[in-house]
Amino acid sequence: MMSGLSGPMAANRPQLDRIRGVEGLNAELCFSCRKCSAGCPVADDMDLAPHQLVRLAVAGPEGEALRSSGIWLCTSCQTCTTRCPNGVDVAGVIDALKQRAVASGVKPRDGRMLAFHRAFLDDVKARGRVHEMSLTARYALRARRVPEGILLGIGMFQKGKLPLIPPKKTATRELRRLFERGKGK
Numbered sequence: 001m002m003s004g005l006s007g008p009m010a011a012n013r014p015q016l017d018r019i020r021g022v023e024g025l026n027a028e029l030c031f032s033c034r035k036c037s038a039g040c041p042v043a044d045d046m047d048l049a050p051h052q053l054v055r056l057a058v059a060g061p062e063g064e065a066l067r068s069s070g071i072w073l074c075t076s077c078q079t080c081t082t083r084c085p086n087g088v089d090v091a092g093v094i095d096a097l098k099q100r101a102v103a104s105g106v107k108p109r110d111g112r113m114l115a116f117h118r119a120f121l122d123d124v125k126a127r128g129r130v131h132e133m134s135l136t137a138r139y140a141l142r143a144r145r146v147p148e149g150i151l152l153g154i155g156m157f158q159k160g161k162l163p164l165i166p167p168k169k170t171a172t173r174e175l176r177r178l179f180e181r182g183k184g185k
């Protein structure tokens with residue numbers, strides 16, 4: 001266990017303990033070298049970069065991190081985690097922030113992020129894998145952006161990115177069990 005914390009980290013001890021105790025992600029070892037953010041393929045589109053999310057998760061204010069679009073844009077590619085010289089599981093910290101945002105009902109500043117996330121999960125749950133056409137429709141409905149969704153769908157279809165025939169359903173029973181287990185937590 002680390003000791004001798006000072007400054008904002010000491011002031012946010014309960015939050016630090018929550019991150020460490022629940023997720024055990026080594027977030028407190030971050031020394032802000034930014035290597036994680038430099039390698040992240042979507043950092044430029046995030047309102048808060050991965051290294052900033054890690055710092056907020058440790059030293060607060062946590063609400064800033066929970067409302068960030070960054071936690072929803074993260075693709076869980078793990079590049080940040082593998083680049084960290086201190087063994088911080090950056091992707092794990094971001095995933096934990098995302099779970100906490102959902103559990104505590106904190107919505108991202110941009111509501112489209114959450115709409116897309118839920119549409120994606122709905123589609124995975126329904127067929128075991130994503131069908132772009134159905135995902136686009138689910139997203140448009142959830143985000144209440146049907147006209148935009150139709151235009152997006154037409155554009156994607158014209159570029160051959162929207163197959164009409166959905167893929168065969170796979171492992172839906174197992175996935176449903178996983179979703180049920182997730183709900184019980």
Ligand code: SF4
Pocket residue numbers: 029030031032033034035036037050051054083084085086087088090
């Ligand atoms: S690479 Fe690791 S130590 Fe560097 S900023 Fe990111 S989390 Fe912190």
Ligand code: SF4
Pocket residue numbers: 036039040041042043050073074075076077078079080081090091094
């Ligand atoms: S896991 Fe997320 S934060 Fe980390 S590099 Fe990939 S997209 Fe960026």
